[in-house]
Amino acid sequence: MTANEDQEMELEALRSIYEGDECFKEISPGSFQFRIGDLEDSKAFILDVTWPEMYPETAPQISLDAFFNNRISAETKQLILSKLEEQVEANLGTAMMYTLFEWAKENQEALMENHKPTVTAVTLTSSNEATTGSMAKKKEKKEQLTKAQKRRIINRTDNKGELPRGWNWVDVIKVSAVYIFSTSKHLVSLSL
Template sequence: MAANEDQEMELEALRSIYEGDECFKELGPTVFQYRVGDIGELKAFLIEISWPETYPETAPNISMNAFFNNQISQALKQDIIDKLQEQVEANLGTSMTYTLFEYAKDNKEELMEKHQPFSNTITLIGSDGTVEATNANQPNKKKEKKEQLTKAQKRKLADKTDHKGELPRGWNWVDVIKHLSKTGSTEDD
Protein backbone atom coordinates (compact mmCIF):
# COMPACT_ATOMS: atom_id res chain seq x y z
CA MET A 1 0.00 0.00 0.00
CA ALA A 2 1.35 3.43 -0.89
CA ALA A 3 2.19 5.98 1.81
CA ASN A 4 -0.52 8.35 0.55
CA GLU A 5 -3.20 5.65 0.91
CA ASP A 6 -2.03 4.98 4.47
CA GLN A 7 -2.17 8.71 5.20
CA GLU A 8 -5.70 9.00 3.81
CA MET A 9 -6.90 6.07 5.90
CA GLU A 10 -5.27 7.46 9.05
CA LEU A 11 -6.71 10.91 8.33
CA GLU A 12 -10.24 9.45 8.13
CA ALA A 13 -9.66 7.47 11.32
CA LEU A 14 -8.39 10.55 13.21
CA ARG A 15 -11.36 12.61 12.05
CA SER A 16 -13.83 9.98 13.25
CA ILE A 17 -12.04 9.30 16.56
CA TYR A 18 -11.60 12.95 17.53
CA GLU A 19 -14.88 14.26 16.10
CA GLY A 20 -16.20 16.77 18.62
CA ASP A 21 -13.03 16.66 20.75
CA GLU A 22 -12.08 20.29 21.38
CA CYS A 23 -8.49 19.26 22.20
CA PHE A 24 -7.88 17.99 18.66
CA LYS A 25 -7.25 20.37 15.78
CA GLU A 26 -6.57 19.53 12.15
CA LEU A 27 -4.45 22.34 10.71
CA GLY A 28 -4.17 20.66 7.33
CA PRO A 29 -4.43 17.18 5.80
CA THR A 30 -1.01 16.29 7.24
CA VAL A 31 -0.70 18.59 10.28
CA PHE A 32 -2.46 17.97 13.60
CA GLN A 33 -2.44 19.46 17.09
CA TYR A 34 -3.61 17.94 20.32
CA ARG A 35 -3.92 19.79 23.63
CA VAL A 36 -3.17 17.60 26.62
CA GLY A 37 -4.93 19.05 29.66
CA ASP A 38 -7.42 21.87 30.06
CA ILE A 39 -6.86 25.48 29.09
CA GLY A 40 -5.52 27.35 32.11
CA GLU A 41 -4.14 24.18 33.72
CA LEU A 42 -0.48 24.55 34.72
CA LYS A 43 0.54 21.18 33.31
CA ALA A 44 -1.33 21.46 30.01
CA PHE A 45 0.65 21.37 26.78
CA LEU A 46 0.11 21.20 23.04
CA ILE A 47 1.71 18.73 20.64
CA GLU A 48 1.87 19.31 16.91
CA ILE A 49 2.50 16.38 14.58
CA SER A 50 3.08 16.75 10.86
CA TRP A 51 3.54 13.97 8.36
CA PRO A 52 6.37 14.05 5.83
CA GLU A 53 5.69 12.77 2.30
CA THR A 54 6.85 9.22 3.13
CA TYR A 55 4.99 8.86 6.47
CA PRO A 56 4.38 6.28 8.08
CA GLU A 57 7.53 4.65 6.70
CA THR A 58 9.45 7.65 8.06
CA ALA A 59 8.94 9.36 11.40
CA PRO A 60 6.46 12.23 11.73
CA ASN A 61 7.71 15.66 12.76
CA ILE A 62 6.84 16.46 16.38
CA SER A 63 6.81 20.06 17.56
CA MET A 64 6.01 21.87 20.79
CA ASN A 65 6.71 25.38 19.49
CA ALA A 66 3.08 26.53 19.70
CA PHE A 67 2.45 29.71 21.68
CA PHE A 68 0.29 27.64 24.04
CA ASN A 69 3.54 26.10 25.37
CA ASN A 70 5.27 29.42 26.14
CA GLN A 71 5.28 28.67 29.91
CA ILE A 72 7.22 25.43 29.41
CA SER A 73 11.01 25.46 29.42
CA GLN A 74 12.85 24.48 26.26
CA ALA A 75 14.55 21.60 28.12
CA LEU A 76 11.20 20.13 29.19
CA LYS A 77 9.79 20.48 25.68
CA GLN A 78 12.79 18.54 24.39
CA ASP A 79 12.30 15.83 27.07
CA ILE A 80 8.67 15.38 25.99
CA ILE A 81 9.66 15.22 22.32
CA ASP A 82 12.39 12.67 23.15
CA LYS A 83 9.88 10.42 24.95
CA LEU A 84 7.48 10.72 22.03
CA GLN A 85 10.35 9.84 19.65
CA GLU A 86 10.80 6.57 21.57
CA GLN A 87 7.17 5.79 20.77
CA VAL A 88 7.76 6.73 17.14
CA GLU A 89 10.66 4.26 16.86
CA ALA A 90 8.53 1.48 18.37
CA ASN A 91 5.71 2.17 15.87
CA LEU A 92 7.66 3.04 12.72
CA GLY A 93 5.91 1.73 9.60
CA THR A 94 2.43 1.95 11.13
CA SER A 95 -0.03 4.78 11.56
CA MET A 96 0.93 6.33 14.90
CA THR A 97 -0.55 9.81 15.31
CA TYR A 98 -3.39 8.52 17.51
CA THR A 99 -0.89 6.41 19.48
CA LEU A 100 1.34 9.44 20.12
CA PHE A 101 -1.55 11.66 21.25
CA GLU A 102 -2.89 8.93 23.55
CA TYR A 103 0.61 8.27 24.98
CA ALA A 104 0.92 11.97 25.82
CA LYS A 105 -2.54 12.00 27.46
CA ASP A 106 -1.89 8.83 29.47
CA ASN A 107 1.54 10.00 30.64
CA LYS A 108 0.84 13.71 31.15
CA GLU A 109 1.83 13.74 34.83
CA GLU A 110 5.09 11.89 34.16
CA LEU A 111 5.92 14.08 31.16
CA MET A 112 5.24 17.30 33.07
CA GLU A 113 6.64 16.31 36.49
CA LYS A 114 9.68 18.59 36.05
CA HIS A 115 7.53 21.53 34.96
CA GLN A 116 8.29 24.72 36.87
CA PRO A 117 6.11 27.56 35.60
CA PHE A 118 8.11 30.67 34.82
CA SER A 119 8.07 33.13 37.66
CA ASN A 120 6.29 36.35 36.87
CA THR A 121 7.52 38.14 39.97
CA ILE A 122 8.51 41.73 39.49
CA THR A 123 10.72 43.42 42.06
CA LEU A 124 10.02 47.08 42.65
CA ILE A 125 12.62 49.24 44.40
CA GLY A 126 11.24 52.46 45.79
CA SER A 127 13.10 55.76 45.93
CA ASP A 128 13.49 55.30 49.67
CA GLY A 129 15.25 51.95 49.15
CA THR A 130 12.27 49.73 50.02
CA VAL A 131 11.93 46.51 48.04
CA GLU A 132 8.55 45.11 47.06
CA ALA A 133 7.89 41.93 45.07
CA THR A 134 4.65 41.59 43.16
CA ASN A 135 3.25 38.88 40.91
CA ALA A 136 2.77 40.12 37.35
CA ASN A 137 -0.25 37.85 36.90
CA GLN A 138 -2.12 39.45 39.78
CA PRO A 139 -2.72 43.15 39.33
CA ASN A 140 -1.91 45.37 42.27
CA LYS A 141 -5.22 45.92 44.01
CA LYS A 142 -5.37 49.39 45.49
CA LYS A 143 -8.70 50.59 46.73
CA GLU A 144 -9.76 53.77 45.03
CA LYS A 145 -11.11 56.40 47.33
CA LYS A 146 -14.56 57.41 46.22
CA GLU A 147 -15.51 61.03 46.52
CA GLN A 148 -17.97 61.43 49.37
CA LEU A 149 -20.99 63.53 48.43
CA THR A 150 -23.38 65.16 50.84
CA LYS A 151 -27.10 64.37 50.62
CA ALA A 152 -27.73 67.77 49.06
CA GLN A 153 -25.05 67.14 46.42
CA LYS A 154 -26.50 63.71 45.67
CA ARG A 155 -30.01 65.18 45.32
CA LYS A 156 -28.76 67.90 42.99
CA LEU A 157 -26.91 65.32 40.88
CA ALA A 158 -30.00 63.08 40.77
CA ASP A 159 -32.14 65.99 39.57
CA LYS A 160 -29.76 66.58 36.66
CA THR A 161 -29.53 62.95 35.53
CA ASP A 162 -31.98 60.61 33.84
CA HIS A 163 -33.08 57.22 35.21
CA LYS A 164 -29.79 55.63 34.07
CA GLY A 165 -27.66 58.13 35.96
CA GLU A 166 -26.56 59.88 32.77
CA LEU A 167 -26.72 63.58 32.15
CA PRO A 168 -29.22 64.57 29.44
CA ARG A 169 -27.95 65.48 26.00
CA GLY A 170 -26.88 69.11 25.87
CA TRP A 171 -26.70 69.62 29.65
CA ASN A 172 -23.55 71.69 29.25
CA TRP A 173 -24.54 73.61 26.14
CA VAL A 174 -24.59 77.39 26.25
CA ASP A 175 -27.65 79.18 24.98
CA VAL A 176 -25.95 81.56 22.56
CA ILE A 177 -28.86 83.98 22.32
CA LYS A 178 -29.17 84.35 26.10
CA HIS A 179 -25.41 84.55 26.39
CA LEU A 180 -25.18 87.36 23.88
CA SER A 181 -28.04 89.32 25.43
CA LYS A 182 -26.45 89.07 28.90
CA THR A 183 -23.15 90.44 27.70
CA GLY A 184 -24.88 93.31 26.01
CA SER A 185 -23.34 92.67 22.65
CA THR A 186 -25.59 92.65 19.64
CA GLU A 187 -24.97 92.48 15.97
CA ASP A 188 -26.05 96.13 15.54
CA ASP A 189 -23.10 97.50 17.53
Protein backbone atom coordinates in the same frame (compact mmCIF):
# COMPACT_ATOMS: atom_id res chain seq x y z
CA MET B 1 -0.71 0.54 0.12
CA THR B 2 1.15 3.73 -0.67
CA ALA B 3 2.07 6.36 1.88
CA ASN B 4 -0.67 8.66 0.59
CA GLU B 5 -3.34 5.97 0.98
CA ASP B 6 -2.15 5.26 4.53
CA GLN B 7 -2.27 8.96 5.31
CA GLU B 8 -5.80 9.32 3.91
CA MET B 9 -7.04 6.37 5.95
CA GLU B 10 -5.43 7.66 9.14
CA LEU B 11 -6.76 11.15 8.49
CA GLU B 12 -10.31 9.78 8.15
CA ALA B 13 -9.88 7.79 11.36
CA LEU B 14 -8.56 10.82 13.28
CA ARG B 15 -11.42 13.00 12.06
CA SER B 16 -14.00 10.45 13.18
CA ILE B 17 -12.33 9.72 16.54
CA TYR B 18 -11.75 13.33 17.53
CA GLU B 19 -14.86 14.89 15.96
CA GLY B 20 -16.07 17.57 18.37
CA ASP B 21 -13.05 17.14 20.67
CA GLU B 22 -11.69 20.59 21.51
CA CYS B 23 -8.23 19.14 22.21
CA PHE B 24 -7.72 18.08 18.57
CA LYS B 25 -7.24 20.62 15.80
CA GLU B 26 -6.49 19.84 12.17
CA ILE B 27 -4.40 22.68 10.79
CA SER B 28 -4.14 21.13 7.31
CA PRO B 29 -4.56 17.57 5.98
CA GLY B 30 -1.05 16.66 7.20
CA SER B 31 -0.62 19.00 10.17
CA PHE B 32 -2.28 18.72 13.59
CA GLN B 33 -2.31 20.18 17.07
CA PHE B 34 -3.34 18.16 20.09
CA ARG B 35 -3.68 19.63 23.58
CA ILE B 36 -2.71 17.35 26.43
CA GLY B 37 -4.60 18.43 29.57
CA ASP B 38 -7.23 21.06 30.31
CA LEU B 39 -6.78 24.72 29.41
CA GLU B 40 -6.65 25.71 33.09
CA ASP B 41 -4.12 22.98 33.93
CA SER B 42 -0.62 24.41 34.47
CA LYS B 43 0.83 21.12 33.21
CA ALA B 44 -1.08 21.18 29.90
CA PHE B 45 0.82 21.41 26.62
CA ILE B 46 0.15 21.33 22.89
CA LEU B 47 1.79 18.94 20.46
CA ASP B 48 2.33 20.19 16.91
CA VAL B 49 2.62 17.23 14.53
CA THR B 50 3.34 17.41 10.81
CA TRP B 51 3.48 14.46 8.44
CA PRO B 52 6.35 14.30 5.97
CA GLU B 53 5.60 13.06 2.45
CA MET B 54 6.53 9.43 3.23
CA TYR B 55 4.72 9.18 6.60
CA PRO B 56 4.12 6.59 8.20
CA GLU B 57 7.31 5.02 6.78
CA THR B 58 9.22 8.05 8.07
CA ALA B 59 8.74 9.70 11.46
CA PRO B 60 6.35 12.64 11.83
CA GLN B 61 7.78 16.01 12.85
CA ILE B 62 6.77 16.80 16.43
CA SER B 63 7.35 20.16 18.07
CA LEU B 64 6.32 22.05 21.18
CA ASP B 65 6.76 25.50 19.62
CA ALA B 66 3.13 26.58 20.07
CA PHE B 67 2.72 29.84 21.97
CA PHE B 68 0.66 27.93 24.55
CA ASN B 69 3.87 26.10 25.57
CA ASN B 70 5.91 29.25 26.32
CA ARG B 71 5.63 28.66 30.06
CA ILE B 72 7.29 25.25 29.80
CA SER B 73 11.04 25.15 30.37
CA ALA B 74 13.38 24.02 27.59
CA GLU B 75 14.48 20.99 29.65
CA THR B 76 10.90 19.79 30.08
CA LYS B 77 10.20 20.28 26.37
CA GLN B 78 13.29 18.25 25.50
CA LEU B 79 12.20 15.45 27.85
CA ILE B 80 8.72 15.33 26.30
CA LEU B 81 10.14 15.26 22.76
CA SER B 82 12.65 12.51 23.58
CA LYS B 83 9.95 10.31 25.15
CA LEU B 84 7.67 10.89 22.15
CA GLU B 85 10.53 10.02 19.78
CA GLU B 86 10.85 6.65 21.56
CA GLN B 87 7.15 6.03 20.91
CA VAL B 88 7.54 7.07 17.27
CA GLU B 89 10.44 4.61 16.80
CA ALA B 90 8.36 1.80 18.32
CA ASN B 91 5.43 2.51 15.96
CA LEU B 92 7.32 3.42 12.77
CA GLY B 93 5.62 2.09 9.65
CA THR B 94 2.11 2.13 11.17
CA ALA B 95 -0.54 4.78 11.71
CA MET B 96 0.57 6.22 15.03
CA MET B 97 -1.13 9.56 15.70
CA TYR B 98 -3.89 8.15 17.89
CA THR B 99 -1.34 6.03 19.75
CA LEU B 100 0.95 9.03 20.33
CA PHE B 101 -1.86 11.32 21.49
CA GLU B 102 -3.29 8.76 23.88
CA TRP B 103 0.17 7.80 25.21
CA ALA B 104 0.91 11.48 25.90
CA LYS B 105 -2.45 11.89 27.70
CA GLU B 106 -1.82 8.81 29.86
CA ASN B 107 1.74 9.86 30.71
CA GLN B 108 1.15 13.60 31.16
CA GLU B 109 2.03 13.53 34.87
CA ALA B 110 5.30 11.68 34.27
CA LEU B 111 6.24 13.96 31.37
CA MET B 112 5.56 17.10 33.39
CA GLU B 113 6.76 15.96 36.84
CA ASN B 114 9.77 18.32 36.80
CA HIS B 115 7.76 21.17 35.28
CA LYS B 116 8.15 24.53 36.91
CA PRO B 117 6.28 27.29 35.05
CA THR B 118 8.66 29.89 33.69
CA VAL B 119 7.92 33.53 34.43
CA THR B 120 8.29 35.72 31.37
CA ALA B 121 8.35 39.21 32.90
CA VAL B 122 8.68 40.59 36.41
CA THR B 123 8.09 44.24 37.28
CA LEU B 124 8.80 45.59 40.74
CA THR B 125 5.94 47.77 41.95
CA SER B 126 7.29 48.46 45.43
CA SER B 127 10.11 47.14 47.57
CA ASN B 128 8.19 43.99 48.63
CA GLU B 129 5.77 43.37 45.78
CA ALA B 130 6.47 41.75 42.40
CA THR B 131 3.89 41.62 39.65
CA THR B 132 4.22 39.08 36.86
CA GLY B 133 2.82 39.61 33.38
CA SER B 134 0.32 36.78 33.84
CA MET B 135 -0.89 37.95 37.27
CA ALA B 136 -1.33 41.63 36.48
CA LYS B 137 -4.84 42.94 36.82
CA LYS B 138 -6.59 43.24 33.52
CA LYS B 139 -8.15 46.60 32.79
CA GLU B 140 -11.82 46.56 32.08
CA LYS B 141 -12.46 47.06 28.41
CA LYS B 142 -14.78 49.91 27.51
CA GLU B 143 -17.44 49.34 24.94
CA GLN B 144 -16.46 50.96 21.65
CA LEU B 145 -19.20 53.01 20.01
CA THR B 146 -19.43 54.01 16.38
CA LYS B 147 -19.72 57.66 15.37
CA ALA B 148 -23.42 57.20 14.54
CA GLN B 149 -24.08 55.68 17.98
CA LYS B 150 -22.27 58.58 19.66
CA ARG B 151 -24.30 61.14 17.63
CA ARG B 152 -27.59 59.48 18.64
CA ILE B 153 -26.60 59.57 22.31
CA ILE B 154 -25.61 63.25 22.07
CA ASN B 155 -28.84 64.17 20.26
CA ARG B 156 -30.95 62.52 22.97
CA THR B 157 -29.16 64.05 25.94
CA ASP B 158 -28.89 67.57 27.31
CA ASN B 159 -25.61 69.50 27.73
CA LYS B 160 -24.77 67.51 30.89
CA GLY B 161 -25.10 64.15 29.17
CA GLU B 162 -28.37 63.28 30.90
CA LEU B 163 -31.56 62.14 29.22
CA PRO B 164 -34.50 64.58 29.54
CA ARG B 165 -37.06 63.90 32.24
CA GLY B 166 -39.67 61.41 31.06
CA TRP B 167 -37.73 60.22 27.98
CA ASN B 168 -39.04 56.68 28.46
CA TRP B 169 -42.57 57.53 29.59
CA VAL B 170 -45.49 56.16 27.63
CA ASP B 171 -47.59 58.78 25.91
CA VAL B 172 -50.67 58.37 28.07
CA ILE B 173 -52.89 60.62 25.95
CA LYS B 174 -52.22 58.68 22.75
CA VAL B 175 -52.80 55.32 24.44
CA SER B 176 -56.05 56.56 26.01
CA ALA B 177 -57.27 57.97 22.70
CA VAL B 178 -56.53 54.71 20.88
CA TYR B 179 -58.30 52.72 23.60
CA ILE B 180 -61.36 55.01 23.58
CA PHE B 181 -61.49 55.00 19.78
CA SER B 182 -61.24 51.22 19.57
CA THR B 183 -63.89 50.64 22.24
CA SER B 184 -66.27 53.22 20.75
CA LYS B 185 -65.79 51.67 17.31
CA HIS B 186 -66.86 48.32 18.72
CA LEU B 187 -69.81 49.92 20.44
CA VAL B 188 -70.82 51.60 17.22
CA SER B 189 -70.52 48.39 15.29
CA LEU B 190 -72.46 46.55 17.93
CA SER B 191 -75.29 49.08 17.91
CA LEU B 192 -75.71 48.81 14.15
